Amino acid sequence: MNSPIRKLAVVVSLMFAALLVAITWIQFFQADTLRETAGNRRTLLQEYGRERGAILVDGTPIAESEPTDNDLRWMRTYSQGQRYSHVSGYYSFTYGPGPGLERSSNALLAGSDSSLFYRRLPDILIGREPTGATLELTIDADVQRAADEALGDRRGAVVALDPSTGAILALVSHPTYDPNSLSSHNLNAVQQAYEQLSTDESRPLTNRATGGDLYPPGSVFKLVVAAAALESNEFDPDSELPSPLRYTLPGTETSIPNFGGSSCSGEDTTTLFDSVRVSCNTSFGWLANELGAETLNQQAEAFGFGQSLQVPLPVTASRYPVDADDAQVGLTGIGQYDVRVTPMQVAMVSAGIANGGQVMTPYLVETVRDKDLSEIDTTKAQEFNDAISETTAQQLTEMMVAVVESGSGSRAAVPGVQVAGKTGTAEFGTSGAAHAWFTGFAPADDPNIAVAVVVESATDDWTGETGGVVAAPIAQQVLEAGVNR
Template sequence: MNTPLRRLAAVVIVMFVALMGSATWVQYVQAPALNNDNRNVRTLYREFDHPRGPIVVGDKAVASSTPVDDSFGYLRSYADGPTYAPATGYFSVIYGASGIEKAMNTELNGTADSLFYSRVRDLITGKQPEGASVELTIVPAVQKAAWDALGSQTGAVVALDPRTGAILAMVSKPSYDPNQLASHDTAAVRQAWDTLNADPTHPLVNRAIAGDTYPPGSTFKIVTAAAALESGLTPDTPIAAPDQLPLPQSSAVLGNYGGESCSPTGAQTLADALRISCNTAFGQLGLNLGADALRKQAEAFGFDTPLQIPLRVTQSRFPPDGQIDPPQTAMSAIGQYDVRVTPLQVAMITATIADDGRRMAPYLVKAVRNQDLTVVDTTQPHSLGRAISSRTAAQLTAMMTEVVQSGTGTAAQIPGVAVAGKTGTAQTTSDAPPHAWFTAFAPADNPTVAVAVVVEHGGDLGNEATGGRIAAPIAKAVIQAALGARS
């Protein structure tokens, strides 16, 4: 072979290698990204050309697919759409998916590894492929009670089974109707999307677990009290409770709600301070304990830790080391300054106390079933560790029971049932009403439900709102529904 032919052969070989490399890169390396690209119409049609599995709550499908006579083949529809939207999310031909529709997409569309044998069986029998059903832990009666009790107010409600971590209710308001985004009328879907995203109340945000986190206000005093008990204090330990607390290294003064006095003597027991939610007592307690002890206890309850249920949960946070001085420590001890939480986190704190100090992992998916209803996957409850000792949990339970029996949480009383709870009224900005909080568990002697409620900016009561007045009755309704559903 002469030199020109050798050169030509080398060029051809290089071109073949480049062609094979390029094809391999596109078909193998880039395949997942190309398949998931929203502009890939064939992927979109493949997603819609067979039945997507239902999302089930109780014995009812709250999300399902029905055949339609268009190029997509199946339409996703949502029963009680706004009620369950924070959990289900949406499945849109234009905007993809959110919520469980996204987190459990491979199970719902039938491509999950756990469904491999079902796919093989369908291939052999010639049966049309179908997605699996995803069963949620939500209890319909508890979800409805939370939805109805929150009413038209902006906020969120989360209820847990403290023994397992199962989420019994997850409500966020204002909500939206996923059917508007699941429509095959693309013009209508775009209009609905633009309207929802332009809404200043942000209905697409699941306030129970994501979006902007909240200052917890006095509900955080549970964490401060836990740190105090873990350090060796008892509920009967006398602590300082002045009418006003001058904050060190500053000219600021911390007062009590409405300028009230917590004690005529300037001191009271730790239990009494929690019962009436004394700001100055807990501010001074925070100074005594120090920021490190508060942070350590908050982290033991789950602050600053990633969490998925399987929806991604925004981390609750306590100010990091080196970024908090004594005045800020005092304010953090009463749930202000830069302490931020999700309602789920507050419910987890309460559930941990209810479960003898063990922090159970919260979860929203109970089981996955294939087309013949065979269970292919279940969520096994598991502990994330011990946040407090059994002794501290028992002491906090008794103290929180007093809050409801004769303290700031009397609106949560249920005849014949001992309820353990804590109120919170969290300041936001000087020109806005505070957020109203309440968290509780019941029955106090054998807990089966823990709940957290936040009503943004005082809800219907505005500046007149407190956690005890506006949020406690909502929690009461949710607890009653949970106890009724399990009786």
């Protein structure tokens, strides 16, 4: 064999070897990934041939499959589509499972999850298409309704948790959308609806409760700063903190004022207790610099910052800028600079305080059931972290009660119930716009609901939409629905 033929044979052999490796890699190692890719028509055709499992809230389906007389056989329907759109997501033949449980729990709903194998074995043996599993959610319908209606046509989000278990009682993001418009078998109409939703500047497909662009928390982050101070054993609720009209950030000529330019106490100092109650910016700017970025970051991480979660919806990690310089650390003390959070994370902070310092892992699916409603799996409450001591939690609770009873959170008060809370007004960008926040829990002495509310700035220029004015009344309606459940 001459040299050119030998070289050609080697090249051809290498090409065949590469082809075999590629086929093996695709068929065995990438099979699951390719099968789960949104919009995979072969997978969708297979799944449309079987009945997809229902999603239930208080025993009522918010998503279920109905039989059709066309080739796709089943169509996904959403009875309260707009109220639960960011919980359920959508299931579309054109675009696959959309963000929500339809995507994050797709294998269970489609009946293809490995945990269902033995239950589906009889179907496999007789050649019958298996049905998907049914998901019973932790959502409380009354709390979800209160959150949805209270938020109204404002952009923002509401998250409510059971502090003792982590069960998600409400998860609302506005603007919302109707998932029925994407699950229709009129594919032209589906395409038009998706293009309209995906290009809408208000981003209705974004779940603001668990992700999106994240928000500056403003003064609700003062709960984390106060927790770090109390945990350091260098401060207690009666510790006197500087409270000038303006606090000059270290190494700069820039200063931060108190809200409205007012004094926190009428004196040069005020207690940590009153600094929380009246949300004193200058005290917390100073306190953040005393504690330092590392201490604040450690406390934030104890509440869950820096960690992504699956509830099973993906929750984007909130962040504290640990590499901030001294001036920037002062700004983080009032929840500004580069502190960024999800409403889920803020709800976890309040829930941890309400639960005696113990943060529970949030979860959305209570029970997975077969079509006959026999139990397949039940979620057990799990501790996420001991964020603070019981003593610190009690001290923070007393401060938060004062915020509602005699501070900026009075509009969150529920008649006959003691509410603990904290307001926040978070500036962003360069135009002076601000988001409104409220977080808290009730009843303060025996909490069964913790809530976080964020309302996005309605205008490019701030027009007085503080957390106490805008977000607190929304929280009030959610807390009232929760304590009465």
